[in-house]
Amino acid sequence: MKRFAKNMPLSLFVILSFSLVCTSTIRADTQTDPLPSWNEGSTKQSIVRFVDLVTKEGGKGYVPPAERIAVFDNDGTLWAEKPIAVELAFTLDRVKALAPKHPEWKQKQPFKDVLEGDLKSVLAGGGKTISQLVMATNTGMTVAEFEQIVSDWIGSARNPVTKRLYTEMVYQPMLEFLAYLRSNGFKTYIVSGGGIDFMRPWTENVYGIPPEQVVGSCIKVKYEMLKSGPVLMLLPEMDFIDDKDGKPVGINRFIGRRPLLAFGNSDGDLQMLQWTAAGSGSRFMGLVHHTDAEREWAYDRNVSLGRLDKALTEAKEKGWTVVDMKKDWKVIFPVQRKQEKK
């Protein structure tokens, strides 16, 4: 800029400056509504009102940008978690892919159920069974190898019901919400019970959230010096479960600041919302309530994975924002890529 400004005639400079301002004026016009996929109503208003409150310089609710930390659960909050959680679908696919190397799995549970396609029995085993499958398939390799496997899988894996890529089953209104927060100086984080190593390879592309802003459950990792150089090996042992009580702990560990805004969709997010709500000044607590059986799924108190029961009760008591998916969201998923390319 220095040399440029010195040598530039004033007239040219005026024209350049003026066109710059015109451009930004036009840009502002097309961005009047930063949340076009949200229907008008109290939910959308509560979001916009909160962002206005904390960003208005000199206002009583002003919060400096450095403290504008926004945390989002992932499964069921930023993308669909039905018919089963995406990471579980990945793990089941890994069992199938690795089965030829493990002939014993044909007779050994819970692998036998997976290989025979008995999803009901697998799910009946709960967290313990899932953890067993994860340890058998997502460890014993380097972090870099695992990252490659995840990247390959997520590039082509599809939801069995909608046949869409999983990465096309993110919620368009939440993508807009994330972008809106970032354009208002917020730092957006994922705080998920899902595996940190499973999410980090794709969150930047899909949500605009870089790996260092992803908090999740962690598998133990060990540094090893091989002849070929140093590697980080994934060990078959959990290190940290970033769910329920673990969410505020994970937030404190990874971020070291209390969030200004937290969004979840299940009882696994309750403590994260409580921890956020207990901060000083204004805070925003939100829940996605899955109420749309036609365009997505409808579930809350009566499911095991993704149950929204206590958190829904507490949200209503405390006046937290509850997104009624059916009522509040104009569209659920982004326009599919093919259509976008028209």
Next chain:
Amino acid sequence: MKRFAKNMPLSLFVILSFSLVCTSTIRADTQTDPLPSWNEGSTKQSIVRFVDLVTKEGGKGYVPPAERIAVFDNDGTLWAEKPIAVELAFTLDRVKALAPKHPEWKQKQPFKDVLEGDLKSVLAGGGKTISQLVMATNTGMTVAEFEQIVSDWIGSARNPVTKRLYTEMVYQPMLEFLAYLRSNGFKTYIVSGGGIDFMRPWTENVYGIPPEQVVGSCIKVKYEMLKSGPVLMLLPEMDFIDDKDGKPVGINRFIGRRPLLAFGNSDGDLQMLQWTAAGSGSRFMGLVHHTDAEREWAYDRNVSLGRLDKALTEAKEKGWTVVDMKKDWKVIFPVQRKQEKK
């Protein structure tokens, strides 16, 4: 900007724009040398050459800003660690402050040694003794309470040799280096064997590094719902030691990207440098070598805390940058505040 630009007369706009450009011209002039406290020579050249290489758009070494991760050890790399590490000084002060509540400490080791001022015996106990002191004094309270204690202490505690505030014993050349990297799109992190909860309360003020960019050793934390609301309690148990093999593990866990640049000063940083060096493309590995007994301290292979032995050998073999403090640094510490206020 929108409304403002619409209603502003063109003449006023020209003046405003022009003064904006003049301001930035002046700023650029005063910033010709971003590293004024570094003497000219191969060390300074290696830094500038690397930053130019990775930031030159279209160049063969170009690295996008998102991947410009720079990690720095803290003790002995960003601030002085003699006569004893600052966090140890803090912990010894905590033992003294808490002693009235623990009359049994007068007869109980290692507390007895601390209370009698027998530092030599305390240090002879090594990591196990220090860990015992840390667990007894830095836990059993909430994270927020501990943060307040650290903030109060760091605001007034002084190095026993120089009588300077510890926060005035940061290395001026490294402050410039951090700022230089940030102005070139790098994200600067601390990756320290020190306690994460001890560093986070002051790193933003002192180094411009926000809490979420501090990686360190962690004490176990538990979420508890009290009548007064939720708290995070520090438990008397280590969760993660961010030293030696732990540094690449911590980098992977907290950041999820391999650093482009790593700087340390002891064998505790060797694995972090190895891990950085093993990345693809150009990487920068640096060590601060304490060679200045007059202005700071001179030590390397023959000390227990802060030993620089294997890492120095490996750095020389591999051509990593070794900062010779005496030769490379024009000044060591910032001009003291009083003098600045003249």
